[in-house]
Amino acid sequence: MIRLHNVSKLYRTERMETLALQRINLDVAEGELLSIMGPSGCGKSTLLNLMGLLDAPSEGTVELAGRPVERFGDRDLARLRNEKIGFIFQSFHLVSDLKVVDNVEIPLLYRKMSHRERRRMALAALDRVGLSSRTHHFPTQLSGGQQQRVAIARAVVGRPQLLLADEPTGNLDSQMGDEIMSLLEGLNREGTTVVMVTHDPRLAERTGRVVRLFDGRQVH
Amino acid sequence: MLGSYLKVAWKVLLRRKFFTFISLFGISVTLLVLLVATALLDHIFAPEAPEVHGDRTLGVYLMTLTGPGSHRGGLPGYGFLDRYVRPMEAMPEVETVAVAGWPKIAVSYVGGRKVRSFLRRTDGAYWRILDFDFVEGRPLTAEDDREARFVAVINETTRRRFFAGQPAAGRTLEIDGQRFRVVGVVRDVSLLRIVPFADVWVPIGTARSDAYKRDFSGDFMGLLMARDRAGFPAIRSELDRRCLEAQRHIPDPQFDALYTGADTPFEAASRFFLGESFIGTRPPDVGWTLGYSRHAVWLRAVLFLAMVLFMLLPAINLVNINLSRILERSSEIGVRKAFGASSRTLVGQFVVENLVLTLLGGLAGLALAAAVLAGLNASGLIPYAHLSLNLRVFFYGLGIAAFFGLLSGVYPAWKMSRLHPAEALRGRSL
Numbered sequence: 001m002i003r004l005h006n007v008s009k010l011y012r013t014e015r016m017e018t019l020a021l022q023r024i025n026l027d028v029a030e031g032e033l034l035s036i037m038g039p040s041g042c043g044k045s046t047l048l049n050l051m052g053l054l055d056a057p058s059e060g061t062v063e064l065a066g067r068p069v070e071r072f073g074d075r076d077l078a079r080l081r082n083e084k085i086g087f088i089f090q091s092f093h094l095v096s097d098l099k100v101v102d103n104v105e106i107p108l109l110y111r112k113m114s115h116r117e118r119r120r121m122a123l124a125a126l127d128r129v130g131l132s133s134r135t136h137h138f139p140t141q142l143s144g145g146q147q148q149r150v151a152i153a154r155a156v157v158g159r160p161q162l163l164l165a166d167e168p169t170g171n172l173d174s175q176m177g178d179e180i181m182s183l184l185e186g187l188n189r190e191g192t193t194v195v196m197v198t199h200d201p202r203l204a205e206r207t208g209r210v211v212r213l214f215d216g217r218q219v220h
Numbered sequence: 221m222l223g224s225y226l227k228v229a230w231k232v233l234l235r236r237k238f239f240t241f242i243s244l245f246g247i248s249v250t251l252l253v254l255l256v257a258t259a260l261l262d263h264i265f266a267p268e269a270p271e272v273h274g275d276r277t278l279g280v281y282l283m284t285l286t287g288p289g290s291h292r293g294g295l296p297g298y299g300f301l302d303r304y305v306r307p308m309e310a311m312p313e314v315e316t317v318a319v320a321g322w323p324k325i326a327v328s329y330v331g332g333r334k335v336r337s338f339l340r341r342t343d344g345a346y347w348r349i350l351d352f353d354f355v356e357g358r359p360l361t362a363e364d365d366r367e368a369r370f371v372a373v374i375n376e377t378t379r380r381r382f383f384a385g386q387p388a389a390g391r392t393l394e395i396d397g398q399r400f401r402v403v404g405v406v407r408d409v410s411l412l413r414i415v416p417f418a419d420v421w422v423p424i425g426t427a428r429s430d431a432y433k434r435d436f437s438g439d440f441m442g443l444l445m446a447r448d449r450a451g452f453p454a455i456r457s458e459l460d461r462r463c464l465e466a467q468r469h470i471p472d473p474q475f476d477a478l479y480t481g482a483d484t485p486f487e488a489a490s491r492f493f494l495g496e497s498f499i500g501t502r503p504p505d506v507g508w509t510l511g512y513s514r515h516a517v518w519l520r521a522v523l524f525l526a527m528v529l530f531m532l533l534p535a536i537n538l539v540n541i542n543l544s545r546i547l548e549r550s551s552e553i554g555v556r557k558a559f560g561a562s563s564r565t566l567v568g569q570f571v572v573e574n575l576v577l578t579l580l581g582g583l584a585g586l587a588l589a590a591a592v593l594a595g596l597n598a599s600g601l602i603p604y605a606h607l608s609l610n611l612r613v614f615f616y617g618l619g620i621a622a623f624f625g626l627l628s629g630v631y632p633a634w635k636m637s638r639l640h641p642a643e644a645l646r647g648r649s650l
Contacts, residue, residue, distance in 0.1 A: 046642075049640075049641075049642040052558065054554075054557075054558055054640060054641040054642040054645070055640045055641075055642040055643075056640065074562050074563050074564075075562045075564070078557065078560050078561060078562035078563075078565070079560065079562075081557075081558060081559065081560050082559060082560020083560075087558045087559070089645070093551055093554065093555045093645060094555075095228075095552050095555065097228055097231030097232065097235060098227070098228065098231070102224065102227065105224070106555065106556065106559050107559040107560055109221050109224055109561075110221075110559065110560035110561055110562075110565060111560075115223065154559070158559075158560075
């Protein structure tokens with residue numbers, strides 16, 4: 001599904017350089033449920049961003065479905081993200097000015113699709129995460145767990161092959177975290193490849209493989 | 221997608237109401253001032269009734285006399301116009317030449333009440349060049365002027381003041397100590413139309429004294445109606461030649477040079493405000509025509525520059541406000557990029573948002589300008605003015621505002637859209 005070969009990421013500022021990732025080699029198979037663990041600042045989110053084509057590596061190559069993405073332009077990368085990848089963020093990143101259903105529609109805005117079809121798919125995704133009754137609420141009117149479920153609906157509404165979740169339960173209590181994890185497991189059972197960053201060993205145990213990072217290096 | 225953009229645009233406008241107010245205020249007040257200023261300029265200069273031949277009429281509005289140690293700038297006198305301008309009617313390019321005085325305030329007493337009116341003295345040709353809207357009677361004629369008949373054309377306001385709005389033709393009024401029989405009533409003409417404006421028009425020949433007939437400078441204007449605009453250069457050259465001839469016959473011995481020209485009202489204004497020839501530093505035999513048109517070009521350039529500078533201020537304001545607005549939306553930009561928006565798509569979204577803002581500001585500006593013009597018309601501040609919106613200028617102004625609005629939105633959006641989505645999600649600034 002996605003392959004990282006000798007990937008490094010260096011952040012430069014005027015005063016200093018920080019090597020966030022060093023020579024990471026990772027191959028995620030289609031249909032896999034994988035978690036990335038490690039202490040804060042070890043490069044987990046950076047790794048996820050590189051896998052999601054949200055950032056470019058300083059060295060090494062990233063391949064998505066067998067295609068190296070380095071030479072892709074802005075529009076091609078945007079299309080790839082739109083068609084193949086879904087994102088779940090720890091802080092949800094919902095657009096506060098838009099209603100729940102409009103938030104879920106965002107990925108579909110960038111596809112050639114009628115408004116009616118968009119709306120139908122968004123409502124189906126919300127139904128899937130158990131939020132049919134909150135479609136016309138604004139994000140600020142929802143609890144943290146509900147907001148994360150909206151974020152999951154938004155991530156899966158375009159039926160991506162790869163779902164990248166950056167500490168999806170980090171801002172939730174354990175019960176809500178379990179519910180979110182169950183949703184991710186369900187999606188994985190249906191064939192979606194899921195890569196999840198987590199601090200929680202209990203959740204990591206529920207994934208098929210755990211990749212551990214320490215100080216930008218892959219330790220397992 | 222457009223619907224979604226519009227929805228977000230509306231929400232963004234509501235989110236920061238003070239910023240929105242400042243933006244809308246800037247756009248609408250700019251357009252308001254622009255529209256009111258152009259309405260005034262149109263009202264002064266645009267060819268409209270009764271100056272229906274304004275596009276092919278030149279005027280001798282200004283004159284300067286100079287001599288060793290002497291300088292007099294002002295208006296031409298009847299003597300000069302009658303001797304040197306009126307004969308130009310013989311030119312094949314000229315259809316009619318008219319001479320008229322500038323309006324002067326004249327006092328009357330109606331039922332013990334003091335009434336001030338603007339009185340203008342004209343010849344008969346004046347009424348052939350200008351097409352007044354008569355509600356009663358007839359215009360003044362050449363015979364009226366030649367035979368010094370005490371007849372008058374009055375406007376509707378004067379009819380209301382003197383005759384309580386009743387039909388006035390055939391009745392007499394006393395103005396400035398002279399009694400005139402009313403032969404015609406015309407609709408009011410705005411104070412800002414310097415050629416036709418007056419309350420009462422009477423023949424030049426009815427003046428109390430004939431001393432004016434010898435004056436080279438005074439308080440008259442000459443009007444030269446060409447057969448078409450192509451005749452303007454020939455008319456101007458001929459007037460230049462006649463000025464040289466007139467220099468030898470200036471009655472006042474302290475002057476030995478005379479400067480004047482045949483102008484459109486706009487050129488006359490240009491010469492008045494910018495023209496070096498008007499202050500008597502150019503010899504009359506070199507390039508007068510060129511000088512006039514150059515001044516008009518300069519005045520246009522000055523007005524255009526003032527307009528651009530005036531519009532630049534709200535544009536800079538918009539840039540800053542948009543920058544702030546976009547910076548605080550870095551998370552949304554990151555999300556949209558993560559879910560498939562290309563940089564171009566994002567720029568498009570901000571273009572739509574700025575267009576919405578600009579159009580709203582434009583509509584507010586249009587409404588405000590309409591209200592201000594209606595208020596000006598109703599106030600009587602400018603007597604008999606009927607100022608109206610110039611929609612052409614409105615659309616130009618709106619276009620320029622939209623351009624600046626787009627520029628101000630596109631630039632920060634373009635900068636932000638170039639960030640990697642991960643950086644935008646982290647809320648990194650531009």
